[in-house]
Amino acid sequence: MRGYRELAAVLREQINSGEYPPGQTLPRIVDLMDSHDLSRQTVRDAIKELADEGLVVTMGKGGTIVRNRTRVKIPLNRYSKVLRPNGTKGPWETACAEQGLDGRMRVVRVERVQADETLAEQLGVEAGAEIVHRQRHATLGPDDVVQLQLVWYPADLADQTPLGGQDKIVGGVLGALVAAGHAPSAVSERVQSRMPSQEEASQLKISGKVPVVSVTRTTVSADGRVLELLQSTAPADRVELVYDNLPLG
Template identity: 35%
Template sequence: MDTPDPTAKQRLAALLRTGITDGTYPPGTTLPKILDLAAQHGIAKQTVREAITLLEEEGLVEVVRRRGTVVRAVPEHRRITRARQVFRDERGYYFDPAAQPWIALRTPTVSWGPAPRDIAAILGVAPAAPVLIRDRLMGTPDTREPEQLATSYLPEHIARGTRLAEKDTGPGGIYDILERDLGHDPLTWHESIGSRMPTPTEATDLRLTKGTPLLRIIRRTTSPDGTLVEALDTRMSAEKYEIGYPVTRHPSAERPTP
């Protein structure tokens, strides 16, 4: 009887995982067939399938039709340096020098609707309250490779009846409108960095392989009187990107004198 064995599943997954990380199974190679692994380890075929599923969920392998289970080539991390500064070019403000050349890969969408619960809490609005949602998919202009999803959420009392709700906000975008036209000058920003697993739509948009988490940057935009005027939710592949930033000395960390 082909009965799965949870303990054997974990043992086989650990064995194959070690083989992948130590180079026994280099990227691009195919793992032994399910029947062969089952016979070699004296376990059920379903147990082997479940072990392979674990590795697939970790992003180590992918099941390719007519090839089998192929070891994935993990891309080299690209660092986005957070200099704790805001920059500006002819298009307006930007925050990541590495992302400055990116463009919208499809027409941005503008809609009214409820924000996700964590974003609603940041904005200080009820979970069901309508907010302005501006959603963008950004990527490299030459390869059209998707790099990040960026979704702005603006409270209704800030955005309703303003140019913020228009599809084309013109040069400088929403930040110039907030500062120049709506009197929230100068804006200040605060960021937090986290991660989560993607939704199916996010995984498709960013072309993520199974098991790849999102790197998530939440930016809070605040007016001089402390009003929070926007929450920006940026998501990108945690497999492709890492966040780097300089570490400077605080006055309390002066080098001791001899």
């Protein structure tokens, strides 16, 4: 074998054919060196190419793991299905369940902060006003983080719901808002594609060269009050945003 591109092509075919399924560890560098008669640097360059393509993730002493690339369809109408109070699934969990996937939502952090000028404008509150910031991970199974979610709420609204607490909101936030008398009326989403930050790449277990899809979602009540501001980030090969049957005119 001549070089790293040839080794990368062999490993890529083995991954795509299922010989190395998601979650499996590739052979050790020393084993690939022996089996393909290549130098250590050549093998490392091949693995780096696969990591940059999003096929594998390097875990240091944990080896090189084949990355799960299961794609989750996220339809816009997922919101309308979770507006009833006392439900058991939020929008992410509902979308995953409809595809036979084990979607879960994990709370990472909840804190009270003061709104800077940008957040204040987006939430329709005064700069410096107290707001509740929740950080969540949308996963498949317990550990496969597919989407990072940063969410903000006006503090007075959060205090009328369980949103100010540290626990997961069973049934989703929208149902909790309805139960508190703040029914969502409209949702706006802005979608961008970009490269991940170093922190995002680390949390999503991807190379910094794998693009991400970033969605900013604003949920408002019938009187125009902003109820929720959410920013989600996911690898571009893990999500499919679906906007079916939108009215025209």
